[in-house]
Amino acid sequence: MTGTWKLAALTLLAGWNHAPATKKLNVVATTPDLAAVAREIGGDAIDVAALAKPTEDAHFVDPKPSNLITLNRADVLIEGGAELELGWLPPLLDNARNAKIAAGARGRIVASTGIRLLEIPATFDRSKGDIHALGNPHFMIDPVNAKIVAGVIAEHLSQVDPADAAAFKANLARFNATIDQKLLEWQRQLAPFRGAKIVTYHKDFVYFASRFGLDIIGELEPKPGISPSPSHLAEIVTAMKANKVRVITVQPYQNRKTAETVARQTNATVLDMPQQPGAVPNTAGYVDLMDYLVRTLATALEDKQ
Amino acid sequence: MRTLLAAVTLVVGVAGGLVAQKPDTLTRERNSPPEDSVLVVLRRLQARLDSLTRAMAAPVEQAPPPVQGGRGTYMNVGFSGLSDFGWSSEPDVGLLQRGDHDPKVRGFTIPNEELTLDGAVDPYFKGFVNVVYKLDRSGESQFELEEAYVLTASLPANLQLRVGQFFAEFGRQNQQHPHAWPAVDQPLVLNRMFGAEGLRSQGARLSWLVPTKWYTEAMVGVFNSAGETNWSFRSDASSEIHGGLPVDRGVRRIGDLLIAPRIASSFDLTSTQVLLMGISGAFGPNNSGPDARTRIFGADLYWKWKSARAHQGFPFVSWQTEAMFRRYDAAERPSAVDPQVLLPAEELHDRGVYSQLLWGVKPRVVLGLRGEYVSGNQAAFSVPERASRSRFSPNVTWYPSEFSKIRLQYNYDDRKGIGIDHSLWLQFEFILGAHAAHKF
Numbered sequence: 139m140t141g142t143w144k145l146a147a148l149t150l151l152a153g154w155n156h157a158p159a160t161k162k163l164n165v166v167a168t169t170p171d172l173a174a175v176a177r178e179i180g181g182d183a184i185d186v187a188a189l190a191k192p193t194e195d196a197h198f199v200d201p202k203p204s205n206l207i208t209l210n211r212a213d214v215l216i217e218g219g220a221e222l223e224l225g226w227l228p229p230l231l232d233n234a235r236n237a238k239i240a241a242g243a244r245g246r247i248v249a250s251t252g253i254r255l256l257e258i259p260a261t262f263d264r265s266k267g268d269i270h271a272l273g274n275p276h277f278m279i280d281p282v283n284a285k286i287v288a289g290v291i292a293e294h295l296s297q298v299d300p301a302d303a304a305a306f307k308a309n310l311a312r313f314n315a316t317i318d319q320k321l322l323e324w325q326r327q328l329a330p331f332r333g334a335k336i337v338t339y340h341k342d343f344v345y346f347a348s349r350f351g352l353d354i355i356g357e358l359e360p361k362p363g364i365s366p367s368p369s370h371l372a373e374i375v376t377a378m379k380a381n382k383v384r385v386i387t388v389q390p391y392q393n394r395k396t397a398e399t400v401a402r403q404t405n406a407t408v409l410d411m412p413q414q415p416g417a418v419p420n421t422a423g424y425v426d427l428m429d430y431l432v433r434t435l436a437t438a439l440e441d442k443q
Numbered sequence: 444m445r446t447l448l449a450a451v452t453l454v455v456g457v458a459g460g461l462v463a464q465k466p467d468t469l470t471r472e473r474n475s476p477p478e479d480s481v482l483v484v485l486r487r488l489q490a491r492l493d494s495l496t497r498a499m500a501a502p503v504e505q506a507p508p509p510v511q512g513g514r515g516t517y518m519n520v521g522f523s524g525l526s527d528f529g530w531s532s533e534p535d536v537g538l539l540q541r542g543d544h545d546p547k548v549r550g551f552t553i554p555n556e557e558l559t560l561d562g563a564v565d566p567y568f569k570g571f572v573n574v575v576y577k578l579d580r581s582g583e584s585q586f587e588l589e590e591a592y593v594l595t596a597s598l599p600a601n602l603q604l605r606v607g608q609f610f611a612e613f614g615r616q617n618q619q620h621p622h623a624w625p626a627v628d629q630p631l632v633l634n635r636m637f638g639a640e641g642l643r644s645q646g647a648r649l650s651w652l653v654p655t656k657w658y659t660e661a662m663v664g665v666f667n668s669a670g671e672t673n674w675s676f677r678s679d680a681s682s683e684i685h686g687g688l689p690v691d692r693g694v695r696r697i698g699d700l701l702i703a704p705r706i707a708s709s710f711d712l713t714s715t716q717v718l719l720m721g722i723s724g725a726f727g728p729n730n731s732g733p734d735a736r737t738r739i740f741g742a743d744l745y746w747k748w749k750s751a752r753a754h755q756g757f758p759f760v761s762w763q764t765e766a767m768f769r770r771y772d773a774a775e776r777p778s779a780v781d782p783q784v785l786l787p788a789e790e791l792h793d794r795g796v797y798s799q800l801l802w803g804v805k806p807r808v809v810l811g812l813r814g815e816y817v818s819g820n821q822a823a824f825s826v827p828e829r830a831s832r833s834r835f836s837p838n839v840t841w842y843p844s845e846f847s848k849i850r851l852q853y854n855y856d857d858r859k860g861i862g863i864d865h866s867l868w869l870q871f872e873f874i875l876g877a878h879a880a881h882k883f
Contacts, residue, residue: 191714191751198756200749201883202717203658203709210601210652225845229882232569235652237597241563268845363755364844365806391754393806 163299166212166239168223169196171278172249172287174415174424176216178313179292183302184214192414193390197363201226206233214298215239216291219250220275244297249287253277256344267361279413280345281317281324281428288313320425324432325350331439336385337378337406339392342413346431355381358396366396378404385438387411390418407438518562518570519877523622527552529868531854537580538827539856539864542629543639544577544621546868553578555621557589559877568593571609573620589620590643601652610643611664611703613723614743614765617641623881625763625801625809627852627868631817631834632795636739636767638674642725644701658709658719668694668701668727675737675769676701676727686824687776687786689730701727712746719745719883732774732788741767755845759803766796778824786823793819793829807842811852831859848872 163184167173173188180186187208190199196218199205209215209230217223231239238245255273262271277283292310296303332351336343339358347354356377360370377383378400386397387409397408411431412418421427527546533539536548544554560572573590592607610618616633633641646666653659669677674684681689694700707721725739747761771791778784795817802810813836819829838852850870857863 193751194749194753195755198753200717200747200756201881202711203660203707203719203883204711204717206652207656207658225878225881232594233603233652235597235601235603240566240596264844264846391752393754 163213163295164211165214165216165295166208167216168199168218168227169278170414170416171284171424171427172216172218174422174427175278175284175288175313176291176295178424179288179306179309180295181305181309183299183305184295190414192412192416195389195391196222196414197225199223199226201230206230209234209239210236212236212239212245214245214247214294216247216249218275218278219248220253220255220272220277221270222275238298244294247291247294249290250275250277251290252286253283256348257341267359268363274341274344276342276413277345279343279428279431280349281321282349283345284424285314285317316425320428324428327432327436328352331436334385334439335381335383336387337374337383337400338387339389339397342389343387343411350432355383358386358400366393371396371400375400375403378406385409385435387435389413407441409434409438411435516562518560521559521877522875523555523557523559523620524873524875525553525555525621526871527554527627527868528871529866531864531866533856533864533866536866539854539858539866540628541631541634541639545628546866546870547580557620557622561877563596564593567596569596570594587640601654603650603652605648605650605664606646608643608645609648610641611646611666611701611725612648612662612705613637613642613703613725613739614721614741614767615745615763616765622848622872622874625799625811625840626813626836626838627850627870628836628854630765630797630813631815631832632765632767632797635793635795635817635819635828636675636741636769638671638678638680640672642674642703643672644668644670646701648703659706660708661706662704664701664703664705666701666703666727668699673701673727675725675729675739675771677730681730682779683826683828684771685729685731685773685776685786685791686779686822686826687731687773688779688782690733690774690776692728692730692733699728701725715751716746716748717883729771729773731771731776735772735774737769737771739767739769741765755806757803757806757808759801761801762799763801764796764798767794769793773822780824789822791819791822791829793817807844809840809842811838811840812836813838827858827861830861833857845878846874 163180165176165180165184165186167176167186167188169190170188170192173186176184177186189205189208190196217227237243240246250272255277258273259269259271278287288310292306295306328350333353335353335355336347337356337358338354341357341362343354356374358366358371358374360367383404384406386401386406388394388397388411390410390412394408401408410418411434415421415424415427418430421430525544528551529546530549531539534549536546540546546552547554554577556576558574562570564570570593571590575587575589577585577587579585588608590609592605592609595604598604612618616624616630617637644666646664648662648664650660650662653661671678671680677692679689703723703725705721705723707719709717709719712718721743723741727737729735729737743765745761745763747759749756749759753759769792771793773789773791775788776786778786795815797813797815799811799813804810815834818831822829834857835855836852838850840848840850842848848871852868852870854866855863856866
């Protein structure tokens with residue numbers, strides 16, 4: 139009996155959470171893109187974890203118990219906002235018992251704060267599909283928005299951890315300088331394709347298109363969140379032929395087969411254009427991902443010219 | 444909504460302006476002839492009305508954008524409506540489908556129309572309310588305050604308190620509302636142990652998130668033990684369990700309340716597989732006699748695989764199993780059939796299990812298969828609610844969107860001593876307003 143009790147006690151102790159030797163801020167981001175920017179700003183002063191996988195649909199993440207533990211121990215939570223995480227973050231937060239990341243707390247960062255969101259609906263009507271009342275939440279693939287988010291993150295991190303504020307400020311300046319310089323480069327790469335017409339699977343590319351002057355003529359989804367129907371795909375094929383559209387962009391989780399069927403009928407190319415760093419190889423950082431997106435798109439548009 | 448907000452702001456502004464100008468107007472009234480002052484006021488009102496009309500006609504875009512992170516209200520309001528249609532080889536469908544939110548008749552049933560409200564009460568509490576409207580077998584409207592409780596936001600030491608009327612955290616499905624169920628009907632074992640509506644009551648529950656590396660939550664609920672939602676305890680309908688006449692039994696000591704402890708743990712087996720296990724108990728008095736008690740034990744297991752490239756949450760495979768055992772200590776009691784006959788004191792042992800496999804084949808399509816078995820030991824009396832029974836239910840669910848659902852389910856039902864029945868049910872669900880976020 140004593141042996142059993144010792145074993146039980148040891149098992150419990152083994153699982154007990156020991157405080158880490160060096161005190162780093164525990165930062166949790168809902169999605170990998172926010173985590174990547176946080177990493178740029180926080181540097182060595184923070185540990186970053188993302189709840190969603192880079193390859194999965196961030197609208198539908200399982201609120202699994204391990205995520206609850208991650209949130210329970212977080213010093214800072216960065217969420218995208220604009221209802222992106224509406225389906226899964228609230229039940230986790232209800233149970234996380236962590237005042238540091240409660241709504242309005244210094245440790246709670248809503249990335250969409252300060253972003254000029256596109257596609258804010260004038261009326262809320264679900265017959266138009268699963269529209270987000272606050273606007274399109276896929277704003278991080280516009281580098282200018284990434285700078286705004288980086289600024290918000292730096293501000294909050296400095297409040298939570300004033301000792302490292304100078305480092306956060308320096309990291310922010312460096313990140314902004316990199317983006318400014320890269321943005322010129324990305325704009326130069328895509329300049330020849332200004333006004334190029336493309337088709338996307340979901341309405342997840344509007345910020346990128348708006349920044350780089352691309353023209354999205356339609357989506358494979360007839361309405362946001364509604365699966366492609368044969369009649370809608372037929373319309374898209376007609377529109378693509380009429381507009382000489384050469385590119386369809388998809389996320390790693392979207393139905394590539396549907397996109398390929400449409401591409402075959404229209405002589406277009408299906409491009410993997412993930413929103414999230416790490417979804418395809420060599421895109422771990424935010425700049426890496428943008429480099430990849432710009433390069434992939436420019437190459438495809440050039441080949442098809 | 445924004446137009447309304449702009450209009451309200453304007454009206455308030457106009458009213459405020461008029462009030463602010465009042466002393467000024469009054470002063471002038473004293474200094475000028477009365478007809479003049481009336482004209483001035485009228486002209487001013489006309490000007491105000493004109494500007495108001497212009498503002499109302501202005502495009503919506505000029506209204507202030509909605510507040511970030513909210514919908515401009517202090518709570519989420521949602522409504523979910525269920526409709527069932529189908530047929531069973533058993534003419535009295537209620538004998539087969541014992542759950543309160545199950546199909547009840549051949550033809551159409553409206554088993555659950557649920558209004559849900561939730562939001563932050565203040566920085567300390569979050570509030571949840573579920574009000575259910577339903578139509579009974581004869582089409583009469585019924586109303587039910589299903590749940591109304593608050594949850595603390597940030598107690599120290601990883602504690603959390605829930606207070607009000609709510610489902611006890613026993614196993615997995617007991618706490619789920621019908622729109623989250625993976626089948627048309629309530630599992631047999633939940634019906635046997637907790638009755639038609641599941642185990643819920645007025646009470647308080649304290650939970651502790653144990654500081655281990657993996658998820659472990661320990662909780663204990665204390666509830667009132669009377670009423671039909673305390674089926675195995677002080678329920679007026681308890682003769683369906685013990686075959687005797689229930690005694691009128693009040694609350695004399697703390698042990699006459701219902702105590703429901705639970706501990707649950709979860710592990711991420713891989714980055715795409717999660718395992719969640721729990722053991723639960725429910726202990727309290729029953730009304731077969733003045734000192735009789737009931738003990739219910741349960742074990743539950745949930746495993747889920749979800750693709751790393753999940754689109755809208757698909758594809759996935761999940762497996763859920765719950766097993767329960769009840770020891771109902773029946774006191775010596777007069778038989779409900781013939782009160783002249785005294786039934787002896789005896790231990791009634793009931794057990795049951797269900798196991799359910801779900802396969803989310805592709806976005807918005809789920810195939811399900813559930814197998815169930817329930818039985819009870821030999822006793823000095825016989826009631827249908829303790830007889831052996833097994834049921835086998837394949838189903839297919841299609842979600843046209845996140846906010847609607849169509850499900851077809853077949854039940855192969857084998858009641859020992861009665862025979863085999865077949866039922867086919869079609870279920871439709873719609874959701875308005877806020878979509879209640881699902882727990883894992």
